[in-house]
Amino acid sequence: MEQLLRELAPQVLGALARRYGQFDAAEDAVQEALLAAATQWPAEGVPDNPRSWLLAVAGRRLVDEFRSESARRRREENVFQLDVEPGTVTSRDDTLTLLFLCCHPSLSPPSQLALTLRAVGGLSTAEIASAFLVPESTMAQRISRAKQKIKSSGLSFTMPPSAERAERLRVVRQVLYLVFNEGYTTSGGEALQRADLTAEAIRLTRMLRTLTPEDTETGGLLALMLLTDARREARSDSQGALIPLDEQDRSRWNTAQIAEGVALVSATLGKGPVGPYQLQAAIAALHDEAKTADATDWPQILALYEVLERVSPGPVVTLNKAVAVGWARGPLAGLAALGELDGDERMAGNHRVEAVRAHLLERAGDRAAAHAAYKKAAAMTTSVPEQRYLTLRASLTASEH
Structure with a gap:
């Protein structure tokens, strides 16, 4: 029932907002109708036409609100035209x-x-x-x-002009x-996702x-x-600890x-203008189709990131490209690519830059510098699972140097 209500909510709100032109009042009325449905339907059963039921209840709530407003005299002559009965509203979505x-x-x-x-x-x-x-x-x-x-x-409930x-x-x-x-990847708190x-x-x-x-x-x-x-179930262990992509149990990935x-x-891809989401999806597909981490086609992923950087440049793309460079051409090359973000104020305070730096330094054999970078990244993140993972990596590199 919860799924049904979530599917119907925008349809009902859209119909009321288009009919009455008052989004804020219509949204409040729909929320009340959803609450009424959640209360009544479990006991009375889902109506034959749940969309019309919600439209009728929300419509009546809206009319009641109009009647109670200070401007009700202006609306009085039209108020009965506003009443919504089941089956009287178009099925337009x-x-x-x-x-x-x-x-x-x-x-x-x-x-x-x-x-x-x-x-x-x-x-x-x-x-x-x-x-x-x-x-x-x-x-x-x-x-x-x-x-x-x-x-x-004064924004109207209409489709924007074609342009x-x-x-x-x-x-x-x-x-x-x-x-x-x-x-x-939640931005903070105990949960990873x-x-x-x-x-x-x-x-x-x-x-x-x-x-x-x-x-x-x-x-x-x-x-x-x-x-x-598709990789969600493999991203953490039974205690909720983060597992990086290259260490995940790929049998837990969702094959469907x-x-x-x-x-x-x-x-x-290739059926229209190539955009950033298509390119990122192609990169994700290469990761998901690799049977093992070692089998990942990093040169192809790097090539796609280079295209993505031209299509949609930005510091996050540069950061991800540096990771790909590190795997395709070695950690020192990856660190050089990461250097493009040095001094970029848009990434100031972003723990992922230091986390990537730490990983590349560790792979390059510079344990002391990796330890410092892991500690810095852990101090910057507000995500508890990421903080624990980075702290663990910092302690491991400390014990190794």
Whole structure:
């Protein structure tokens, strides 16, 4: 039932927002309808047409809200036209329009993330707050400000003009990618990963691909998520300790997700403009198809990173390329490539730069420098599992030099 409600939530919200033009009020009404369904359906059974049931309940909540507002006199003559009865609302799916609205460029990235998970994902404020390790009151304020921004900006519930759609779709993909990344490697706390967030990101990206089947980058993004998430079970041991990629038990990887991801890469790569998600998916496929760590085709992965750096340059791409250089050409070459990030303020405070440096130094035989880099990386991360792993590596290199 929870899955059904999450699938229906954006459809119901989209229908109400399009009909009434008030996203904030419609979103509140849908949340109340979802709560009513979660309370009533287990006892009374799921209705024959659950979407119409939710539309009717949310619609009545919305009408009640309109009637109670100070401007009710203006709406009085139209209020009965606003009532929603089962079967009277079109079956049109406005989920894509809803995604575009939640990811509007006028909203800050944190607001885009929170609003997408709330309005399109159907997650409660408490669930979103827990995922991003902030108090529920803080997340509630963030969501409230985002809805107020939409209201005060006069943003209409319509598809953006054709000239803007490609850029808006890019933002939607980026938001879903950020949701996935936060789930796959949490930015802080005790847990290494949040399977609920990665699952939600994959579900929403599947939905986006269904709505935009011609967009090869969306297909690439879905492939990237599937191929990356396929390794989830092997990333930690029974005590929750982190296991790096080259040490993972590959028999624990999800072969069904790998097969689907590889098929998506084959179906999208080269079928349209080559974008960063397609290239990252192709890299992930090379990792997943290698039977052992030693069998990984690092020269091909490096070649793809070099293309990715031209298509979508950035410090994170440079960092990952340095790892590939280290495996394809040796750790000293990898350290030289990592040197490109020295002084890059965008990576200041990012523990992964020091973690990669430590790993390359260890492989190069410089145990003392590796020990120092591991300790520095451990002090910089807020993820407890990563901190424990880096501290362990620091102690091992200390005992070896």
